[in-house]
Amino acid sequence: MTHSIEIKNFDDYLRVYAFSLENNEQFWSEVANTRISWRKTWDQVSQCDYHTGKISWYLGAELNVAENCVDRHIQAGRGNKKALIWVGNEVGEEKIYTYQQVYEEVCRVAHALESLGIKKGDRVGIYLPNIPELAFSMLACARIGAIHSVIFGGFSAHSIQSRMNDCGAKLIITSNGVYRGDKWIDLKSNVDEALTSGCPTIEKVLVVPHRSQPKWELQPLDLNWNEVVKPFTPHIAPSHSSEDPLFILYTSGSTGKPKGVLHTMGGYIVYTSYSHQLVFQPQEKDVYFCTADLGWITGHSYLLYGPLANGVTTVMYEGVPQHPTPSRLWEITDQHSVNIFYTAPTAIRILASLGDAPVVKTSRKSLRTLGTVGEPINPEAWRWYSSVVGEDRCPIVDTWWQTETGGILISPLSGITPTQPGSATLPLPGIEPKIFTEAGKTLEGEGQGALVIARSWPGQMRGVYGDSEKFFDTYLKQYPEHYFTGDGAKRDAANYYWILGRMDDVIKISGHRLGTAEIESACIIHSDVVESAAIGVHDDLTGESLHLFVVLKSNVAKTPEISKGLIQLIRKEVGALATPKKIHFVPGLPKTRSGKIMRRILKKLAVREFNDLGDTSTLAEPGVVELIKQAVMGEN
């Protein structure tokens, strides 16, 4: 018997939500049937075991993700519909591609990849700016079954090297560089440096000449995109298994180096298509604008795969929100009649701090839905977004999710779920969140604690690339039979969720995810440093900012040169996005008797909240706190 899973109002949501948990397999089977074209249907909907960490969805099914995102819309008569509107860093720069044109571009790149010997299962690193070639490269990989691993342009040569070596990439696609605002970022020299330091698996470097100046220096492995990517000829999309890998995206955790989060084809495209449709409620003629860079999961799921699977017109912007003026995002909105706009709270806070004038001088009458993602949004920023940008007529969807979840798990559905400033509201159908107390008990009703998800969903990560134990150990071990998100959350009397932020050592700066461990390992390379601790400190604009506590060798005095050297080192090892806002030179670090740094205390000391340090009884050397306090007070 079929059961309607269509959601038009809040009652439908409640009904479908209940149905989705009671008849989980039937629900996900209907979602998959309605959203995606399959070459072969599944033998089994899911096989998910939180005791072992083995997760599979749509077993035995076959599909082609790129065909779902492109070809099938042409077959459905939407070939002339705009698929991708690219807006460049400079005002007036744009390129528009219809679905037919995206198809042709993807076919060209797919042929080019094959001509370079890239086969199904091979890993392809992509270090490109937010330009159409990035989208085409990802879709071309998906088409032929190669696994893409996109690296955000803000990461350094060292980060490229460690990611490419971890996944054993055969090819890296890059460009000579990019302007972000007025700043030129020389991507190519980062790739050259990574290769010089050693990326033994990389056979070729495919370079997109994005801006004519400056010219890049040709290296032995370099190939010019314009010579390799030949004129269009059709490319036949092969069938892939639902559980074939689609991409690896590296993300920071609380320990060690970034993990290669693995997503597979069938479940990911079902989930991104479904959640995009449900949360944003796009209509056939809508223009949708997600300001994220494709180098992050938001770009993957909700700039590229989700919207294109849904046949939506998606806007891709190369630049930054304030370039050349703080009106830029609203000017793009007016120019392209954007209906749905999706950005990060940091961008909202920065624009709000610049006043209403740059917003109100634009029309924004096309806007219908506004979204946020990546970090908690404070009610004040939410209200500004709602009243000034959305003129109190656009619902705000505060979407909570993670690289690991593949897509949005908790969020209002636009125009359907009653919203509350600062709350991500309710789970999507099929998603069962729970809150655990510190003592490891599930909490019923109101309360706060660790946010976990009780069962699998199709968009869930399948593993950490190259490490079969890590997925289970990191996400499933702590709360048996539940996926631990790493976030704390509060549930109110109406069952609404309020995300409180990370409970682990992950820092979110402007919505960008960084781990303390990778920053600390960079610091100790400095010959004058004994040890260091990186912490996130509340920041009114960027959500959190990075503070470093550094212990120097006993015979070394702090100097501005050491600070400069440390900043350079972190930029070199991790990337510019990890630049510390403040370095505190201190005589020691507060540690427990087992040697664990008590970051909670450092967070207080960093903001000079000396009287409210909480429980310090577990400190191995309580005296160190007073010494750090003296050092912080002595700073100018």
Ligand code: WTA
């Ligand atoms: C945080 C980004 C509050 C959260 C999609 C999560 C949020 C981490 C929200 C994942 C939100 C994301 N409200 N916090 N709406 N969305 N987060 O992997 O701490 O870059 O665990 O994925 O961002 O970051 P990631």
